[in-house]
Amino acid sequence: MYNVSASLRADWVTLIERVAQSLQRTGVMLTAVDPGDDAAALHAFWRREDMLLSQACGYPLVQGLAPHVRLIGTPRFRVPGCQWHTYRSAIVVRAGEGPDTLAACRGARAACNAPDSHSGMNALRHAVAPLARAGRFFGEVIHTGSHLASLAAVSAGEADVAAIDCVTLAYAAEHHPELVAGVRQIGATPAVAGLPFIASRRADAPLVHRVRAAMRQALHDDAALRVRLRLEDVVPSAVADYQPVSGMALEAGLRGYGALN
Structure with a gap:
């Protein structure tokens, strides 16, 4: 994984x-x-x-x-975001020009690694749910296939926001620093196992x-x-x-x- x-x-x-x-x-x-x-x-x-x-x-x-x-x-x-046996997702936007809050992402393009992912889908869905109106919040959801691809999409401006597994984010910072340099964290999801x-x-x-x-x-x-x-x-x-x-x-x-x- x-x-x-x-x-x-x-x-x-x-x-x-x-x-x-x-x-x-x-x-x-x-x-x-x-x-x-x-x-x-x-x-x-x-x-x-x-x-x-x-x-x-x-x-x-x-x-x-x-x-x-x-x-x-x-x-x-x-890694940052992990405590004991739990982890979180980091909610990231494009560095510099991205929105400052999740609420400001209304109508934006979200990148999601997979529809059956907790860190990329379920955790982000939970975070967005209080902000949704009539069952919608984002303007578009792009399924990228991986957290690395989601980071690349946000960094390149192909998407505006994504939720990234904090372990993957830590690995990416070490092994793919150019991807992490292109994003900025604006929030985190609740910790789960x-x-x-x-x-x-x-x-x-x-x-x-x-x-x-x-x-x-x-x-x-x-x-x-x-x-x-x-x-x-x-x-x-x-x-x-x-x-x-x-x-x-x-x-x-x-x-x-x-x-x-």
Whole structure:
């Protein structure tokens, strides 16, 4: 979920490989698989019965994925906007000439990474709901496919506002500083549990515990990897920890703002 550069992708693969090595010593084989880039392929991958380690967004989790998976844990990142195991979205506009408040974005063009994203869609919808009139607020919503593309759209003037996962924003500041230099933060959304690490429902509790323990040990043993990923720990969590994500969707709906538009 956070492969925002080739070097970061390599670090995430390293973490997976360390987990695989740990599990192999107990007779469990873990093989890395690329689920594909499109949303349908990713959702299908999350539902595979042999899936032992992946990361999902909290919004799909509470919108139907939960019965198919077990939670391995929730990441604890060391980045601005994260506290313990929670994260926020930063609401950003174009640097210099963008609006100063979310209310001033009425009629503007919003960039959204994906319609099933909490950080890019659900959190922004919740923030906008009190300001909407007759179920509308923005003049146009552009689906970009990724937070990096949303940052690029806002920076280039192709969109006016976007909600960006604060972890992605921190990674982008380091690996794509030109994108972050082109935007300015005007707000933040409420904190919710971070993107969960998941396994198939077929994985029993002891195996899930071993996967989490292997991830924590790998991070503990490699301080440099931990710093590059900005990932301090993987803490135990439950689906109930993600109910605030559902609550934000419900609140927007009750205000008559069921869709980001």
